[in-house]
Amino acid sequence: MTATETITTTRDATAIDLPWNVVVHDDPVNLMGYVTLVLMKVLGYPEQQAMALMMEVHQAGKSVVWSGQRERAEFHAHQLQAHQLKTTLEKSR
Amino acid sequence: MPTLDGGLRIEFEDESDWRLLGGVIDDAVSCDRTLAERLGASVGGPEVADDWLEFVVPELERSFEAGLARVGRALKSARLDAAGVAGFLWIRRADALHWYGALNQARLTLEEIHRFGSSEDVDVEDLPPSRRAPFLRSQFYCAVQSLLLEHAMG
Numbered sequence: 321m322t323a324t325e326t327i328t329t330t331r332d333a334t335a336i337d338l339p340w341n342v343v344v345h346d347d348p349v350n351l352m353g354y355v356t357l358v359l360m361k362v363l364g365y366p367e368q369q370a371m372a373l374m375m376e377v378h379q380a381g382k383s384v385v386w387s388g389q390r391e392r393a394e395f396h397a398h399q400l401q402a403h404q405l406k407t408t409l410e411k412s413r
Numbered sequence: 414m415p416t417l418d419g420g421l422r423i424e425f426e427d428e429s430d431w432r433l434l435g436g437v438i439d440d441a442v443s444c445d446r447t448l449a450e451r452l453g454a455s456v457g458g459p460e461v462a463d464d465w466l467e468f469v470v471p472e473l474e475r476s477f478e479a480g481l482a483r484v485g486r487a488l489k490s491a492r493l494d495a496a497g498v499a500g501f502l503w504i505r506r507a508d509a510l511h512w513y514g515a516l517n518q519a520r521l522t523l524e525e526i527h528r529f530g531s532s533e534d535v536d537v538e539d540l541p542p543s544r545r546a547p548f549l550r551s552q553f554y555c556a557v558q559s560l561l562l563e564h565a566m567g
Contacts, residue, residue, distance in 0.1 A: 348531050349520045351555070353562045354513065394461070398469050401452045402476055404517050409457040 338412045340393035342386040345406040346377050358403045359385060362396060387412065415564040419506040423557070426499055431492050434502070434557075436550055438485045440519035441477075444526055448518055449473035451525060477518055483508075484515040509565035516554040516561075523551045 344355070352374055359370035363386055376383035386396050393409055400407040414422045425431055441448075453470035456462060491502040504512050527544050529535055532552060540548055 347521070347524070348529065349517065349524050351558060351562060354517075354558070354566075357562070357566060397456065398473075401449075401456075401469070401473060404448065404452070404514065404521060406452065406455070408455060409461050411460075 337389075339387045340390045341384045341410050341412055342393050342396045342400065343382050343408045343410060344373070344377050344385050344400060345382045345408065346380075347406050350405060352378060355405065358400065358405060362399045362403065415560075416503070419565055420509065421504040421560055421565050423502040423504070424499075425495060425502065428497050431488075431495070431497060433550070433553060435488055435492070437515055437519045437554060438481055438488075440547070440550060440554075441481055441515060441522055444522045446525075447474055448477055448521055451521075477514075480511050480514045481518065483511050504561070504565065506565050509561050513558055513561050513566065516558050520551050520554050520558075523547050 344359075355374045355377060356367065356370045359365050359373055360367060363370075365373070373383050373385050385400075386393065397407045397409050414424065416422050423434070425434075444451075446454075449470045452473065453465050454462075456465045456469075487504075487508070488502070491500065494500060523529070527547055529544075529548055529551065532548075532555070535548060537545060537548065
């Protein structure tokens, strides 16, 4: 009779999770002052930073307004859409 | 007209003024797809979109509908007080965001339907009648929004 031996091996793999970008897009309806106000309220940015991002949205058509963990990005995107800003989520490359 | 407590007072001269601002509710819901659906449809790739449509869009829809209902009630009440003729509508500072949101829903929906683009590029005289009235309503809503931003939301 032969003894049976079970060998268990475990392997750990660690990878850096890529951040998610929250992107606000330009539209012909939302007023610039409102977009600035919403970025301040939802993301807690100071007025100057919010205005700079708003100008990027206006001039470039879109701006990454926040980047980080997926769950948090989804929360911010939800809040921005609740304020009627056209907002998308995309994984950083 | 700004008020002392940081709100806004809108003066109505006659029935047509009430009808004009009252159009905000009808305009906001005049598109086949709701604003929440339109915002949700383009949120991102398939990794995000399915959950978004299932969980976030219904919540946004409820929130947008509640905002419109609140503004609709305020309009109806003010119109009754004025017996449909000359009168005032008071927008308290605490309600300014709801009003702004309702006007925005209407403007976003009119834009979705008519694709006016930037108002600076639109010549009203060149618009056919079927597009001219909605454009002018959108411009009127925008003027009220600007007043709200300037006097009641800063």
